[in-house]
Every structure is written in structure tokens, then in C-alpha cells.
Amino acid sequence: MKFKSTRGNVGKIGFIDAFMMGLGDDGGLLVPDEIPVVSTETLEKWRELSYQELALAIFELYMNGEIPEQDLKKLVYDSYATFRDPAVTPVRKLKDDLYLLELFHGPTFAFKDIALQFMGQLYTYVAKQQNKQIHILGATSGDTGASAIEGVKGKEGIKICILHPHGKVSKVQELQMTTVQDDNVLNLSVDGNFDDCQRMIKELFADLDFKASNHLAAINSINFVRIMAQTVYYFYAYFQVAKQTGAKQVSFSVPTGNFGDIFAGYLAKRMGLPVGKLILATNENNILERFVLEGVYKPGDFRSTYSPSMDIQVASNFERYLYYVQGEDAAQIRTLMEQFKTAGEIVIAGETLAKVQQEFGAHGVQGQECLDTIKHYDTVSGYLLDPHSACGVAAADKYSSGQEIIVSLATAHPAKFNEAIKLIDIEQQFPEQISALFEKPQRQTRVDGSLQSVVRELVAFY
Template sequence: MRYVSTRGEAAPRGFEDVLLAGLAEDGGLFMPESWPALTPEEWRSLRGLPYPELAARLIHRFVGDALTLDELRTLTGEAYAGFRHPAVVPLVQIGTNEFAMELFHGPTLAFKDMALQLLGRLFDHVLAKRGERITIVGATSGDTGSAAIEACRDRAAVDIVILHPEGRTSEVQRRQMTTVLSPNVANIAIQGSFDDCQDLVKAMFVDAPFRGEMRLAAVNSINWARIAAQIPYYAYAALNLGAPDREVAVSVPTGNFGNVLAAWAAKQMGLPIAKFVIGANRNDILARFLAANDMTARPVEPSLSPSMDIQVSSNFERLLFELLGRDPAATAAQMTAFRATGRMPVPDAAWREATKLFTGFTLDDAGTLAEIAHLYREVGYLADPHTAVATAGARALLFDARMPVIIAATAHPAKFPDAVERATGIRPPLPPALADLYAREERFTVLPNALADVEAQVRAHARRNTAEA
């Protein structure tokens, strides 16, 4: 398996190098040269497998000769052993044909654990084999940071620095990051939005001397390994609901477009996903694009669903690359125009192709609270604000009662207790392992939205740990 950049100027490479590189040197994102397709018989053979085994078999399709299937089985077994539910990804029926796919039973109560618990082990495996050390930098709108820190804390060959927008995550989200006091972990609160944090991370990767000096690696969904590790849970849910002999739909609350892109990737592999609902809050650039080909960035507005408070969805570039016939020059031109003007002039034919599969749905804060209340009142289900956007979108836009709808339940309600309590009168408690979270010591640095300041902080963190190693 080889990977190419969406912008065409970076050399093709194998899985190990893509894992460690994250972002391509030309600013593009890595994509498989071709999609590994499974026959209906092969899909059927995966039914009933334990989640770690299913994950190993599907992810191995993207690994090439970097790991054997047995090596990958060991890593997936370790990654999901500590999840609080024995199914790892349980399905909960919340409507006639609506199923919440609960992705929040990992250590940090969010779907990012599904990929990052494996990614941390993949880094360890490859770095040990190569005898190398890396510095991971990542941006988070709330959940990626804590999941990445939990996956990488105390690892011998990894330093990790996570940027989050100051004051724009929930308190639980922030504390899950900033109370991890492991020496290889550093947190930076950026005075700005998540898009600012993400731009800073991308700028560090594009700064070739700094990238080389720090041996930068990525944990955001710009890293293809993140996407590959998210594909299995859509397969697991769909197979449990009758695939490949029955079509399914998915509804996903969407921020950086990586989660729903993983579902789309599963479709490229032959999984019969007929429709994709992209849920958005007031930061609705993707919904506007699908409704009217309006890909225009607006200022980010804080909401009750902060992990979706994004206007520049990095993984959309991967879909755009496919919509443009895998033309890297055209993709690069579109992305350059977007960064320069804040508007992406997607060709009409490409936009129409996207609307055949994807539908956008927008829900404001009042609607989100109403949906949380509705779910609890009607079926006794406590949903976090992000999941509520997806459940409302599924009910509003998917009318085929015979087709099961897989709703990505992306976060435990206890991560957003204020919103859940406002909607239902119930304040969901944290699981026992996190019961003392509010009493733990925090450690983070506040910095302006300035690349030089951030690079200096990353350099100081990595150099200190390298000296101590």
C-alpha cells in the first residue's frame, strides 16, 4: 500500500512514513493510491468478530508490509482492552430504525480514543523498530487533545504538545488535558479559535527546518492512520445491522470532517452506506456548501458543541481530491484560493457529485437543548450536544424507515454536564476513574496566536525531554 499527497508535490510513500509524517511536505494530505475493496463474501466473513479482531483485519488493508496481521492484532487487542464496555462500540436503539453507535467508552470519554489508543501504540512500534524519537504537535477543539495525551503520555520515544483555544472547550475537556502532568506532555492555550490552533500546527509542519529539527509528527486527523483506525467502527455497526446485504445510512456530528470521511472511506471499500448526514452547529460551512455550493469561511462562533466550532475542516481536502478526479494540481489550486480569500470555488460538477451522497444539517444551541430533552423524555437516553445534532439530523433528513441509521454518538454526556443539565435537569456524573478530575492540579501555558512563540515553546519542551532521556 502506497500513499500520495492531495497536492501532488510530495513523493509517494508507505504506511510507516505516512504515520510519522502526518502532513505532506507540500501541505497536502496523504491518501491511498487505491482503495482496498472487499467483496460481499469478505464482508460477511467479518460478521460476529470481536471488535479488536475486526479492526485488525480492516486496518491491515492499509498497512502493506509495515506490520504483520498478528502484530496488528496485538496492538488492537491492547488498544481496546481498557474500554469500559465489552463490545467496545455498543449499538443502542433510540428510534424505530435509529441506532446510537457509542464511541465514548474509552479512557477520555470521546470517539477520539477509538483511533488514538491505537495510534499511540503504532508510534511506539515503529519508533522502537527505527530507534527514533518524535515530537507530536496537535490542535484540538476539545476531544482530540485529551485522547492524544492519554495515548502518548509517558511513552519513551514521544514528546507531545497540544494546542487548544483558550476558554473555548468545556471544563471537563480542558482538565482532561491539563491535569496530565507526565513530563513528555505539554499543553498550550492559544488566544484564538480552533482554526487558529490548526493553522499554527500546519504552519509548523510547513516550516521545513523546524519540522526536521523537532522530528514533528501529527495526531490530528490530518494523519491518515487516524482515518484508517476509524473505519472499523462503521463496519462493525453496519455488519451488526445487516450489511453487506442491507444498506445503511450514517449521521455524524462534524467538525474537522475526519469522522464522516472514515465512513465514506468504508463505502469506498464496499460497505453499502447509502447516505451521509453531516451535522453542524452555527459554524455551518459544510452544510452551506452542500446546500448551495457556498464554501465561505466565517468567524468561528462558540457553541454548546465546541468540538464542531470549526470553519476550516481539514479533511474536506481529501474528499475534494476525489471529487476533482484525484487531480492534485486542481486540489492545490482550490485550497490555495480558500486560504487566500476565505472562499472555495468548487466546480459545479464536483459539488453536485458530493450532494449525491452527503446532506448537511444545522442545529443551533436552542435546538440542541431541545433535542437532548426530547431524547431523554421519549426514550430515556442521555446524549451530549454533539450526538444530539446527529440524532436530530437523522430524524429530519432520513425518511426511509426500512434503512437503519447509524448515529455517531461521539462523547459521553458527562463531558458536557452543564448543557445536559440545562436540557434535562440531570447532571451526568463522571465515571469513577475521573471522579476527582475537578480537584486535580492543572498545568498549561497561555500564548498568543503567534507562530514564533509557539515554536519556541515546542522547542523548549522537546529539548528538555531529549536532554533528560
């Protein structure tokens, strides 16, 4: 298998090269030359695999044999050795037609750990194999930064800089990033919002001279390896639910802001996983809901919400889905993305919109609905949802017909978002690892929202 760009000017590159390129050199996003399709027989064989074994089976479909089998096995098993549940991503039943996929058992209590622990191991492996210095650069709305830092802190051959929006992540998210004292870690607290941070990251990766001279590597979901790693838990969740219920098909409800997690579900479906509807759960920053319901992709006014990791207007992975729904027409994608850059919107209609609506549902969960969902499930089932997971469950409830099982993704532990939990008078017990953060000193650099300020800090760090 080879990889190519959604904009058509990068193609036929191998897995490691795609991993290291991150964002396509033509500004597009990298996708596989051809999506591997898994047979029914193979799905049956995969049903009994452990999480690690399943990850190996899926990764090998994309890797072209570029990493020796024993090396890859060590990377995968080391990646998930720190997870607190032996199943890595266990499934819990909330009610007869609703299951919860817990993705927060990694070291930073968020779903980003699942891909980023592996990517951290993989970057370390490549740095050693190629005897090179790698500078990881990323933006975070809260969880990506902590997970990425956890994956590479203290590692030789790697430096990591993470941009986060000042004052717009939860306190625990901030502490998980800024209490890390390793010299290979730089946290930049940026005046602005996540979209500002993400835009600057894309601009720096689009500057090919800066990218090459500073050995930049991407940790955000612009990197296809993030998506690949996240497909695993869709397969694993389906197998767990199918064993418990005999279901032949399930739908998934996914809290998302950057379209990465739900695109992984779309990719799993294209690979042959029997998925019904992919339900896109957003908050008041509901550009993606409007796209699914009306065919209009247009950023609105940024709003801070109870689910800050989804406070995103411009979704990085949207271009990947647009590429597929437009029939893999790279010329059309170049036109549409240029139109978005100049006019600020993309509009689709007719058969294309009908296809989107066949594949996706969407629900923008407003603040009070989010809090009411947390309160309801805590009262009825004794299960405490974080506000992002609550958005997923609220969207699942909206689409529930009682005829098909929905698996809703629980993307973070509620302790990471106690600001919202306290609003409904729930006192929760923090895990020891999170409680300890409040006693540690912080280290971060605050910068204004200009690219020049960020570049200045990067140059000094590298």
C-alpha cells in the first residue's frame, strides 16, 4: 500500500514517509492509495483477538511490511502496557440498545492516548532507526497535548512543542501538560482559541523550508497514523457488543470537533465493519452538524462550552471525508478548499448531500442538554459521564429507535472536566494520578496569537 494526498500532488509514498510527512506537502491530507477491505471470514477470525492482536492485524494492512514483525509487535504492546484496563477499550452497557465504549483508560485519561501512545513509540523508533532528531509540533484543544507529551517526554532524539489556547482548556488538561518538567517539552499557551492554534500549525507545516530545516513532525490528526490507530477500537467495540448481544450491525455516536475520531469510524466502515449510522455529536460550535443536515460547511462565531475539547470551528479531517464523498476527485478538492479559503464556506447538495445524510446523523448538543444528560445517567444508572461523552450519549438518545444498538464513545474521564460536573452538584472522587497534579509546579510560556511569536519560541527551543 502507498499513500497519496487529497489534493493530488503527493502520491505513491510509503507508510514511514507518510507518517513523517504528516500534512501533505501540497497542503492536502494523506490517505491510503486504496482502502483495504476486510472479508467476512477475516472479521470472524478477528473476533477473538485481544486488543493488541487486533491492532497488529489492522496496522499490517497499511504498513507495507516496512516495520519488521517483531519490532511492530513490541511497539504495539509497549504502547498499551500503561493502560489501566486489560481490555484497553472496554464496553459498558448503559441500557438495552445503548453501550458505552470507554476510551479513557490510558495514562492521561482521554481517548487520545490510544493513538498517541502508539505514535510516541513509533516516533522514537523512527528517530533511532534513521538516526535523526525529530521535532513534534502540535495544537490541542486539551487532550491531544497531554497524550502526546506523555508519549514522548524524556525520549532521546525527540522534542515536542504543543500549542494550547490560553484559558480555554480545563484545569486538569492544563496541568497534565504544564507540570511535565522534561527538557524536551515546550508548552505554549496562546492568546486565542484552538482554531488559531491549529491554523498556525498548518501554516508552519505548509512552509516546506521551515518544516524541513526544523525536522517538523505532526502529532495532530492531520497525521494519518492517528486515524489508523483509532479504527482499531471501532472493530474491537463491535466484536464485544456482538458477543454480548448477537448484533449483526451497530451504529456509533461520536463526540467530535475535528472530525478525526468519527472519520476513523468512517474508515472502519469502508474497510468492511458492519456499521449502520455514524452519529456526529457536537456542541454549540456546530459547523459539522450544519454540514450533515444542510450541506453547508461554514464556520460561525466561536463559543466556549462545557465540552471544551470540541470547541472547534474548522475541522482538520473534514477534507479527508470531502475527498471520499466527492469520488476521490483531487482536482475538485483543490477547487473546494480554495473556495473555502477565499469565500469561507463550502456548499454541497443533491446526490452528494443525500450520500452524506445516508452515512451520518448529527446533533448539536446545547449546554443545558449536556448537563441534563450527565445528571440523568448519574441518577438512573450511577454512571458519571464527562461532558464530551454526554454529548455523544445525548446524540445517541436522539437517534435511538430501539431497533439497533448504538455504541457511544466515552472520550474522557469525568475528573478531567470537573468544572462542568460541579454545576450539577455532583461531587466526584478524583483518581490519584489526577489529584497529584494540583501539587506540582507548572512550566509554560504564554505568547500572543501571532505566528511570529510562536516561531520565535520554536527557533529558541529547537
